[in-house]
Amino acid sequence: MFWKILLLVIASLILLLGIIKAWLDARQQKPGRNALRDILIALGFAFLVGVYPIIQIFQPSEIKEIRERLKPLPEIEKGQKRTEEKIDWLMRQKGEPVYYKDGIPQSPNLNLRTLFEEGEKYLKSYEYDKAIKAFRAGLALQELKPSEFAALLIYIGNTQYMQSKWDEAEGSYKEALDLVEKAKDEQGKTAALVGLGLVYQGKGEWNKAIVFYNKSMKIAEVIRDEYRMAQIYGNLGIVFKLKGEFDKSIEFYNKALKGFERLGDEYGMAQTFNNLGVIYKDKGELDKAIELYNKSLQISVKIKEKYGIAKTYGNLGNIYLLKREWDKAIELHNKSLEIKEKIGDEYGIAQTFNSLGLVYQTKGEQDKAIEYYNKALRVQEKIDDIHGMAQIKVNIGILYKIQGKKKEARKLLEESLKTLEKIGDRPNAEIARRNLEDLK
Numbered sequence: 001m002f003w004k005i006l007l008l009v010i011a012s013l014i015l016l017l018g019i020i021k022a023w024l025d026a027r028q029q030k031p032g033r034n035a036l037r038d039i040l041i042a043l044g045f046a047f048l049v050g051v052y053p054i055i056q057i058f059q060p061s062e063i064k065e066i067r068e069r070l071k072p073l074p075e076i077e078k079g080q081k082r083t084e085e086k087i088d089w090l091m092r093q094k095g096e097p098v099y100y101k102d103g104i105p106q107s108p109n110l111n112l113r114t115l116f117e118e119g120e121k122y123l124k125s126y127e128y129d130k131a132i133k134a135f136r137a138g139l140a141l142q143e144l145k146p147s148e149f150a151a152l153l154i155y156i157g158n159t160q161y162m163q164s165k166w167d168e169a170e171g172s173y174k175e176a177l178d179l180v181e182k183a184k185d186e187q188g189k190t191a192a193l194v195g196l197g198l199v200y201q202g203k204g205e206w207n208k209a210i211v212f213y214n215k216s217m218k219i220a221e222v223i224r225d226e227y228r229m230a231q232i233y234g235n236l237g238i239v240f241k242l243k244g245e246f247d248k249s250i251e252f253y254n255k256a257l258k259g260f261e262r263l264g265d266e267y268g269m270a271q272t273f274n275n276l277g278v279i280y281k282d283k284g285e286l287d288k289a290i291e292l293y294n295k296s297l298q299i300s301v302k303i304k305e306k307y308g309i310a311k312t313y314g315n316l317g318n319i320y321l322l323k324r325e326w327d328k329a330i331e332l333h334n335k336s337l338e339i340k341e342k343i344g345d346e347y348g349i350a351q352t353f354n355s356l357g358l359v360y361q362t363k364g365e366q367d368k369a370i371e372y373y374n375k376a377l378r379v380q381e382k383i384d385d386i387h388g389m390a391q392i393k394v395n396i397g398i399l400y401k402i403q404g405k406k407k408e409a410r411k412l413l414e415e416s417l418k419t420l421e422k423i424g425d426r427p428n429a430e431i432a433r434r435n436l437e438d439l440k
Helices: 002-028 035-058 061-069 085-092 110-124 128-139 146-162 166-183 186-203 206-222 226-242 246-263 266-282 286-302 306-322 326-343 346-363 366-382 386-402 406-423 426-438
Strands: none
Touching (some): 110 128, 110 146, 128 146, 186 206, 226 246, 226 266, 246 266, 266 286, 306 346, 346 366, 346 386, 366 386, 386 406
């Protein structure tokens, strides 16, 4: 505001001096002088200096409001741009798709920025098809930079990934990769490669996922993108966990942890402690897992990261399930559920209902278990989580099989198998197939 007022003062002085000079020239009756011309010249200079601050200070309130809404979104820069806080939680749910914005929030293209904001708003409310529609509308705009075009494609790929539409996501990431390679945009290239790694990870093609993560890592090392490197180490930790190579997974998680510690990224640290806890849980070292989960919880509480707190409560609930401490497990899952309901994390709510169903199933309360599985299914139907619905139907189908309800079990397992094969989730498709064979 100070510099705007200063420009107005300077413009006023120019105009005043021009008027005074014209008046003095007229009084002294200097030949060849034109008072009107001097005043017009002074007025022109004053206008050039003062027009912008006048517009800024006295612009209509509705224009101010639009400008306020379109201010650059808050970012955390740790070697790369990260997405705004309000949808940060979406990145954390199903494998962390990479958000590559390339300055879109700061773009001078007002239409692009508006569509970008609209897409993010729909992402936050799980309206994935509407989000994709907004991002696709952005692609149709004129005079987009190649990196802006690629960023929108990666956002579309991320959204399709969240819907478990892995083949469509793969197409979007490949289109983005082709574009950033031509534009020699190395940061965009790392994002597209990680996206492809996530697709193959989701499909259960783990070796292929590792190839793409390693390609992205090589570029990240060259451009010294430390945040991306830490993130890829974490993704490699996930893949090797899925492969059952726990020691290799721990090695990569520890590399990720060191990277986040160097960057001072407490969110990344909390998440990595959580992931390490899962590994030690799967190894059967439950006390070590609890220690790591508590480290994660301590950081999440410190930084007031509600999603991380809820996630850790759920993981601790899973530990006490294994310890057969049913009441403690239920208490922790309900703590997790309470937070998720407050923050509107419907994907997480479905996960917690599923976890509570598993607790009651192993406790022997099968009807209660089915009640919670159905609660999870209703939430997943609401947010159109096709993959989650298929997984829950497998759980209910297995429970019906145990209860001797073969017809109901077969129907659910066949439905889920069809979906899992369609989206390419081979590991869970195999579980459904094995249980169907048991019904023959």
